[in-house]
Amino acid sequence: MTVDAGDPASGDGAPLGSAKDVGIRADRADGFVLDNVKVRHAKEHDVYVIETDGSHLDHLKVPYAGEYGVLTFVADHSLMENCDAWGSGDSGSTRCIGGPR
Secondary structure, X not given: OEEEOOOHHHOOOOOOOOOOXXXXXXXXXXXXXXXXXXXXXXXXXXXXXXXXXXXXXXXXXXXXXXXXXEEEEOOEEEEEEOOEEEOOOOEEEOOOOOOOO
C-alpha cells in the first residue's frame, strides 16, 4: 500500500508537491503497528510517531519527505526494522534499525 501526501505523478522521486504536512501520524497511539507500507512526499515527515508507548514499524519505505522520513519523538518501547528511507530533506529516520529503548 502507498500513502502519497503529495504528487503521485512523482513516483518515488521529486518533486514532492506536498498536499499534507505529515503522511501518517501516531500521537499517543500506544501499541501502534505499521507494516508493509510506503509513505511519501509529505511536507514535513512521512511517518511521525509521538508520545507513544509500544510501536512497531516494519517493512516501511519512506521516500522524499520534506524533513524526516520517519520521526519518533518521546516514544518508548519501539522497534523499527527492515525500513528504507531516501531523498528526505534532513534524514531518513531518527533510527531505522533498533530495539526497545
